[in-house]
Amino acid sequence: MTNALRSYFWRGLFAVIMVVAAYATFVRFYYGLGASTNLSDQFPWGIWVGFDVLCGVGLAAGGFTLAAIVHIFNLKSYHAVVRPAILTAFLGYLLVTVALMFDLGRPYRVWHPLIMWNPRSVMFEVGWCVTLYTSVLFLEFLPMVLEKLGLVKAHRILKNVMLPIIILGVILSTLHQSSLGSVFLILPTKLHPLWYSPLLPVLFYVSAIATGLAMTIFESWHSAKAFGRQLEFPLVQRMTRVLAVVIAVYLTMRFLDLYHRGALATLNNPGWERWLFGLEIVLMGVPMLMFFRERTRENPQAIYVGTVLFLLGFVTHRLNVSVTGLEASSGVHYVPKWTEISVTLAMVAFGFFVFRTAAHYLPVFEAEEHEPVPEVPVLEDRAYAHSLARGD
Amino acid sequence: MSKAILYDSTLCVGCRQCEEACSTRWKLPYNEKIAAEEKISSHKLTTIRTFGEKFSRKLCMHCQDPACASVCPVAALQKTAAGPVVYDEDRCMGCRYCMVACPFQVPTYEWEARLPKVRKCDMCSDRVPGGGVTRCSEACGYGATITGNRDELIAEARKRIAEKPKEYHPKIYGVEEVGGTSVLVLSSVPFEQIGYNTKVIKSALPALTWNALQHVPDVVVMGSVLMGGIHWISHRKEAVARKEGRS
Ligand code: SF4
Ligand code: SF4
Numbered sequence: 301m302t303n304a305l306r307s308y309f310w311r312g313l314f315a316v317i318m319v320v321a322a323y324a325t326f327v328r329f330y331y332g333l334g335a336s337t338n339l340s341d342q343f344p345w346g347i348w349v350g351f352d353v354l355c356g357v358g359l360a361a362g363g364f365t366l367a368a369i370v371h372i373f374n375l376k377s378y379h380a381v382v383r384p385a386i387l388t389a390f391l392g393y394l395l396v397t398v399a400l401m402f403d404l405g406r407p408y409r410v411w412h413p414l415i416m417w418n419p420r421s422v423m424f425e426v427g428w429c430v431t432l433y434t435s436v437l438f439l440e441f442l443p444m445v446l447e448k449l450g451l452v453k454a455h456r457i458l459k460n461v462m463l464p465i466i467i468l469g470v471i472l473s474t475l476h477q478s479s480l481g482s483v484f485l486i487l488p489t490k491l492h493p494l495w496y497s498p499l500l501p502v503l504f505y506v507s508a509i510a511t512g513l514a515m516t517i518f519e520s521w522h523s524a525k526a527f528g529r530q531l532e533f534p535l536v537q538r539m540t541r542v543l544a545v546v547i548a549v550y551l552t553m554r555f556l557d558l559y560h561r562g563a564l565a566t567l568n569n570p571g572w573e574r575w576l577f578g579l580e581i582v583l584m585g586v587p588m589l590m591f592f593r594e595r596t597r598e599n600p601q602a603i604y605v606g607t608v609l610f611l612l613g614f615v616t617h618r619l620n621v622s623v624t625g626l627e628a629s630s631g632v633h634y635v636p637k638w639t640e641i642s643v644t645l646a647m648v649a650f651g652f653f654v655f656r657t658a659a660h661y662l663p664v665f666e667a668e669e670h671e672p673v674p675e676v677p678v679l680e681d682r683a684y685a686h687s688l689a690r691g692d
Numbered sequence: 693m694s695k696a697i698l699y700d701s702t703l704c705v706g707c708r709q710c711e712e713a714c715s716t717r718w719k720l721p722y723n724e725k726i727a728a729e730e731k732i733s734s735h736k737l738t739t740i741r742t743f744g745e746k747f748s749r750k751l752c753m754h755c756q757d758p759a760c761a762s763v764c765p766v767a768a769l770q771k772t773a774a775g776p777v778v779y780d781e782d783r784c785m786g787c788r789y790c791m792v793a794c795p796f797q798v799p800t801y802e803w804e805a806r807l808p809k810v811r812k813c814d815m816c817s818d819r820v821p822g823g824g825v826t827r828c829s830e831a832c833g834y835g836a837t838i839t840g841n842r843d844e845l846i847a848e849a850r851k852r853i854a855e856k857p858k859e860y861h862p863k864i865y866g867v868e869e870v871g872g873t874s875v876l877v878l879s880s881v882p883f884e885q886i887g888y889n890t891k892v893i894k895s896a897l898p899a900l901t902w903n904a905l906q907h908v909p910d911v912v913v914m915g916s917v918l919m920g921g922i923h924w925i926s927h928r929k930e931a932v933a934r935k936e937g938r939s
Pocket of ligand 2 (some may be wrong): 763764765766767768769783784786787788789790791796810
């Protein structure tokens with residue numbers, strides 16, 4: 301009964317979000333950016349860029365992180381989560397593209413960078429990488445569809461060319477995940493010193509890897525709930541440990557950078573930047589400390605809480621770099637309009653919805669890839685994974 | 693020979709003839725209400741700003757190495773050899789990165805339009821490259837805004853400062869700012885007092901991006917080698933097993 305009620309609640313909420321977003325979409329495309337956003341000449345980028353694009357791409361980083369872990373580093377025990385990660389990434393990039401359509405003043409020209417080149421522009425490079433990588437993700441996602449349709453032959457052909465595709469995907473991701481940070485390198489005096497750094501590309505890259513792992517944990521938890529599937533718990537525990545280390549590396553780099561640039565002194569300045577900075581660091585630091593403790597790693601609930609905290613910290617950092625950190629120099633105060641919030645919410649809700657639907661109908665969580673040849677190695681694989689899981 | 697504008701704020705009387713001439717050139721409406729808006733926008737590409745008894749003028753600085761042109765993903769903004777930084781609206785997709793990147797908050801957007809364009813001063817690129825002067829220079833009855841060759845204007849500005857050191861702040865705004873601009877400004881007081889951003893860095897901004905972006909080809913090559921190598925090592929066991937199984 302309660303389950304049914306809860307399900308009605310979520311469905312109702314989803315419907316409301318979508319209806320409001322439909323109206324917001326109308327406002328956006330009929331009346332223009334002025335009517336649908338609180339953007340201005342002084343503040344030309346808001347949450348559609350800061351959240352939908354910058355965070356969206358980061359949240360979809362699990363695709364390349366796990367593809368690399370499993371297919372390049374050959375850590376087989378991670379196999380069970382590589383598909384959900386690729387699915388999330390593929391959906392994530394599609395959503396980012398949709399969100400971009402809202403933000404671009406002339407969305408029908410989104411393809412212009414493909415033929416009108418400016419190799420000095422980071423945005424040009426990001427545009428190319430994202431386009432190519434979305435195609436790569438499509439190819440990485442295709443086996444799930446082929447498998448569902450039982451197209452064994454096509455599946456096998458695709459498998460043979462998968463390695464270069466995966467390497468290409470990792471390289472393209474490395475490039476644009478870091479380049480999203482480079483976007484802000486041109487703002488040495490506009491972006492607050494707590495966030496401006498020549499290391500931005502590296503910080504964006506490392507935080508994207510952490511977020512890729514965190515999103516994978518997040519999904520494992522949700523799919524376990526949704527599909528009554530046994531949580532790959534030993535695997536989640538292992539990912540939690542890796543995540544803790546990646547966050548530690550990130551935060552160390554972040555503080556060394558602040559220290560070397562002398563930016564920590566600006567914490568004495570009044571203003572809300574220091575509080576936002578504090579929030580960001582706490583939201584990343586607390587889950588890191590949690591994950592280093594064995595007690596947390598034994599408790600799925602605690603892992604989930606820590607993961608959500610970290611994801612919020614990641615979002616805070618990206619919004620600080622792209623929105624709030626630019627306010628002081630802009631001379632205006634930006635608060636997103638309802639239309640902006642509504643579209644952003646719809647993107648998130650839609651992402652959840654499509655992911656669940658896809659996970660329901662496609663072999664995302666089920667068995668490993670159907671090796672059409674022998675059965676033995678698969679068994680061995682399982683045994684290996686189990687022994688690893690137990691040994692850990 | 694690159695052209696430039698010299699704006700001598702000590703000569704400016706705030707008559708706003710330059711504003712009006714600019715609006716006429718762009719076929720934009722101009723009236724008292726618009727004159728009173730002391731900020732640039734998509735319907736006012738240059739403005740006079742009042743600071744007590746003093747005036748200053750805001751317009752695109754036509755940077756020597758402009759941030760806006762370097763960031764534009766479709767090369768809709770270009771620095772021309774003659775000096776003006778020009779905009780090709782047929783390329784622009786409206787990402788507004790140019791607006792974010794400009795250190796002087798110059799490019800503006802037609803927020804109310806359904807298919808908006810970026811708007812900014814183009815230093816009368818229809819006239820200046822051919823040796824003409826800008827509408828604002830032409831309209832100024834006090835010699836506060838003049839068009840000329842950049843080096844000659846710098847020399848002229850230096851001369852004015854040297855001749856009347858008491859009346860001028862010793863610096864010329866635009867010689868060093870962001871690596872140099874094609875709009876030069878003279879003032880009687882430090883520039884920040886009449887609304888100019890003196891915090892901008894003294895070298896060209898696009899270099900900051902290039903520091904990172906130049907590594908892209910290396911990342912591709914190194915990444916392929918590294919990952920191919922890791923794959924080779926990490927899949928050794930299977931490769932060996934497969935071989936032994938087969939033979
Ligand atoms: S002042 Fe701004 S808009 Fe004008 S050329 Fe420089 S960067 Fe571009
Ligand atoms: S808004 Fe237009 S001109 Fe400005 S950077 Fe984007 S594409 Fe280029």
